[in-house]
Amino acid sequence: MSNRKKASKTSSDSLSKALETVAEYIKSISANMEEFSGRTNPAIFFSVADEGTLFLDAAEAEQYRKCLQLLIGAVASERISAKAIEQLYQKAILESIDIQERRRDQSFEKRLDKAIQGLRSAIRTKPYPFQVCYPVEGLAPDGLPFVFGNVTFRVLTAEQTRAQIHGSDPQQASTKEQHESLDAIHEMVQEGLVGKPVGILTVLATESEAAKTLALKELRLTFDVMNFFSDLIPFSNGYFFLPGDRFRTVVTTLITSGEDKRNYSVSRQVVGPLAPLSAKMLGDVDQTRKVGLSAASQLLVKRKGDFQERLLSAIQWAGRATTENRKEQAFLLYAIALESLVLADNEKDELLYRLRTRVAHLIGEGVPSRKQLSKQVKDLYGIRSQIVHSGKYQVTDADFGRIRLVAKSCIIRILTDQTFISMESTKDFISWFDDRILN
Secondary structure (H helix, E strand, C coil): CCHHHHHHHHHHHHHHHHHHHHHHHHHHHHHCCCCCCCCCCCCEEEEECCCEEEEECHHHHHHHHHHHHHHHHHHCCCCCCHHHHHHHHHHHHHHHHCCCCCCCCCCHHHHHHHHHHHHHHHHCCCCEEEEEEEECECECCCCCCEEECCEEEEECCHHHHHHHCCCCCHHHCCCHHHHHHHHHHHHHHHHHCCCCEEEEEEEEECCHHHHHHHHHHHHHHHHHHHHHCHHHCCCCCCCCECECCECCEEEEEEEEECCCCCEEEEEEEEECCCCCECHHHHHHHHHHHCCCHHHHHHHHHCCCCHHHHHHHHHHHHHHHHHHCCCHHHHHHHHHHHHHHHHCCCCCCCCHHHHHHHHHHHHHCCCHHHHHHHHHHHHHHHHHHHHHHHHCCCCCCHHHHHHHHHHHHHHHHHHHHCHHHHCCCCHHHHHHHHHHHHHC
């Protein structure tokens, strides 16, 4: 039996056990049903349309949470959200108890069995495609549409949004309520999406909340990778981000000194991206300097092995470092990127020696250059340790520039060298280092 079949069987067994526990829990609630009165602060209460409202005391709420966690753990999939699982769970409880007595012709046992089977079926629904359009910030309209990895970036028109929402023409509505509802939908889309840069991607999920979660995860990963290259554009101080993640603002600072406060200074500083970044400029940098942008885009689409996943993770950490305003935090993120990539075998002995030696062989040219790089990495690792252990170390521009250069040089070397691009296994990457060190 393959590992995949074993994993599937284990998941199925876990779900069956979780559903058995849920069934017993619902039985216990049904056996102790009483009219809700006098309790002004129930531990949990919830309702489903046409099924009434259920109020749980502290003990019932504790068991409710345990059953919910069992269900979420048994599913163990990003393709259905925890929120959706809870909604299905609540529906099964209320359909079994039948507060509104909508199923008088069915016994409790029959209602319970039907609700549990319905819960099982809904949770195990086969994922299907969702197309998600999500607004993005920091992206200039010029150069769009632009495809990077699995995401298409474009400025949406009203016609495009109408085409994406099937049956959304208010003129086709059969009732006044439907007409007003469709008008409200179009107004919301017009205000939030039309005329603005958006990221469009397709994900596999079982419901819309999970689709949104998966899309945001992929968008953030894509922006982290794109932002890795953002500071390679000359005279640019912009980067890409999602609404709410970052913002641009002007900070005014007043500083006074002396007993009578006669000495003072007032400064204004722009914090955050100075201007939107052009996807076209990003592509131009790759054409002129060969920094590996197209290879990184392909990496997002085709993740063939554990080495590609490790490389993508390193780019992501370095991409976050590129947009981080706090220098000490950015320094650590670059260090994480470097370590996660170069220390691929993750053995704990002689980590610093291995890091120094491998970085030197990866981007050093000749023995003198490798010796200098080895010393630089040792110094940088010392700074990293001081930041982590004391939290007081202030990173200078010089030290920050060194860690940035070393981390980015290593990643760009791998993205632009066919020797590494063709690798799928981390073992091949480690063997490459071993051959150079031993020789």
